[in-house]
Amino acid sequence: MTESRTRAFLPTALSRWWIILALTLLSSPIRAQEPFVNNGVAYREISLTSLRAIFTMHLRQWPDGKPIKVFVLPDQNDVHISFSKEVLKTFPYQLKRSWDLLVFSGSGQAPTVVESPKEMLQKLSSTPGSIGYLPKDYSKEGGKNASIHMLEVN
Amino acid sequence: MQVSTCWKSTRSRYVLPIVLAGMVYSPSAMAVQLSDTVQLHGFASQAYVSTTANKYFGPSDSSRGSFDFRELGLNLSWQPLPYLQFAGQVGSRKAGTTDDATPRIDYALIDFTPYSSQYSRAGVRAGRYRVPLGFYNQTRDVANTRPSIFLPESIYYDAARQLILALDGGELYSEVRTDAGSFFLEYGMGRVILDDETKEMARAKTSYVWRAMYEYDGGRIRLAVTGADANVASFQPPFSDAKLNLHVYLFSAQYNAENWSLTGEYIPRLQTTLSGVVVPGVPGVYPDTSLPDIKQTGEAYYFQGTYRIAEDWEALLRYDVQYRDKNDKSGEANAAATGLPAHSFFTKDKTVGIGWSVRADTKIRAEWHHLDGTSWLSAKENPDPSATKENWDMFALQVSYSF
Numbered sequence: 001m002t003e004s005r006t007r008a009f010l011p012t013a014l015s016r017w018w019i020i021l022a023l024t025l026l027s028s029p030i031r032a033q034e035p036f037v038n039n040g041v042a043y044r045e046i047s048l049t050s051l052r053a054i055f056t057m058h059l060r061q062w063p064d065g066k067p068i069k070v071f072v073l074p075d076q077n078d079v080h081i082s083f084s085k086e087v088l089k090t091f092p093y094q095l096k097r098s099w100d101l102l103v104f105s106g107s108g109q110a111p112t113v114v115e116s117p118k119e120m121l122q123k124l125s126s127t128p129g130s131i132g133y134l135p136k137d138y139s140k141e142g143g144k145n146a147s148i149h150m151l152e153v154n
Numbered sequence: 155m156q157v158s159t160c161w162k163s164t165r166s167r168y169v170l171p172i173v174l175a176g177m178v179y180s181p182s183a184m185a186v187q188l189s190d191t192v193q194l195h196g197f198a199s200q201a202y203v204s205t206t207a208n209k210y211f212g213p214s215d216s217s218r219g220s221f222d223f224r225e226l227g228l229n230l231s232w233q234p235l236p237y238l239q240f241a242g243q244v245g246s247r248k249a250g251t252t253d254d255a256t257p258r259i260d261y262a263l264i265d266f267t268p269y270s271s272q273y274s275r276a277g278v279r280a281g282r283y284r285v286p287l288g289f290y291n292q293t294r295d296v297a298n299t300r301p302s303i304f305l306p307e308s309i310y311y312d313a314a315r316q317l318i319l320a321l322d323g324g325e326l327y328s329e330v331r332t333d334a335g336s337f338f339l340e341y342g343m344g345r346v347i348l349d350d351e352t353k354e355m356a357r358a359k360t361s362y363v364w365r366a367m368y369e370y371d372g373g374r375i376r377l378a379v380t381g382a383d384a385n386v387a388s389f390q391p392p393f394s395d396a397k398l399n400l401h402v403y404l405f406s407a408q409y410n411a412e413n414w415s416l417t418g419e420y421i422p423r424l425q426t427t428l429s430g431v432v433v434p435g436v437p438g439v440y441p442d443t444s445l446p447d448i449k450q451t452g453e454a455y456y457f458q459g460t461y462r463i464a465e466d467w468e469a470l471l472r473y474d475v476q477y478r479d480k481n482d483k484s485g486e487a488n489a490a491a492t493g494l495p496a497h498s499f500f501t502k503d504k505t506v507g508i509g510w511s512v513r514a515d516t517k518i519r520a521e522w523h524h525l526d527g528t529s530w531l532s533a534k535e536n537p538d539p540s541a542t543k544e545n546w547d548m549f550a551l552q553v554s555y556s557f
Contacts, residue, residue: 067235104229104243104299106243108239
């Protein structure tokens, strides 16, 4: 009797812990930056692998064939640093290395550098096929009239 | 001779301030986007080199040191369609008496990517392109892309750079991206670009290169294997039919953390073969005599650690080794056979360095090399091997800029 109760209890307790653990892992981490695209881009979500390929300038077309236009903030900009680390899960110096290789071997081009989140918002709103990133709150406040939407990374 | 050296270093004295002034007043990175599809990029560097003995990139062993190492380049790329790019770069490199700053075409190519999907692509480059050898060869002349003022000479051997720099021909490339990492494969063939002096006695034959690379987690781990075969044929007697072949496999590995990176590259066998040397005979007296192939198998490797101390400061530690003959690491046997000093058959280079990013586009670096051996020194700069010193030290400073 006791034995069977113990047996019954153990999996239940374990499964509870599993649920909590799974919820913790699955709930999207609170990030300050998110990728945003021009509203002309039909997609709402993207894989990390593809997002990295876009920001390292290896993937140049959306799945529908339209050209991708990449905007970034300067290397030392805090928003750029945290987007690189938290969203792309790499480091600014790694992105820079990829771009330098393309640019100085003739096998690709560098992304277009904008000076501020404000300019990023303007460029993303006005450039078809464009992708960039913005602080989450910034895009909420300043982005009411902007024709951009967030990309969910999965 | 003395006069010309003096004049050169006096003139060189003005180069550094001019280059520095150019960097300060240069346009910001914003200026590179000429239009939606056209970009302009460039680079410049100026170094100062001082050695306790032996010449490296100029009269480095003089009391004044040498300012004779600088690099300049400008490139244009045009991407009219996402799968089509035209690109070209003009470069100039002054490196003591080994490179005279004559502008030349670094690359000029058409890059066409007929196949591209979310997770893969494949394409072709045709024209003059940079040889994908190891981690650094393609951008070896852009100081800002190097981990140090000088690349590890054991592998990126400057005295033989014309054999590994670029090819006139074509290259196929492909890339597959998965959640478990990305795979890159390149295969190229073409002719190496010989310098004017070499062109007077030899011509380039078809050379080959391939590189397989794996990158895990956005480049946290990078692994590569390169295979290369460089071929040159001589047409000058007594080497009228002689062929020089350089055959190499290079293994590369790198780990990248936020604040530090570890890099190692290894050439287990660097095989140089000179074949088809014929000693001409005298008609009716004795016939032409073919000499057996002359082969040399070298070995080279380095380990390197870089540490990003702060956002704009970086420290470097490196141990770099080259053996001309892996079966005679001390060089004694080769010395006995050739009469050359044993230390001209190996080099062990211990390097410490520090770099400061003045701005995102400008770096100032200083490094100290403690050296044992002279195998990778240029024979042009050090024509008398017996006059070289086995143990020597080198101090170098460099300002570099790229946009």
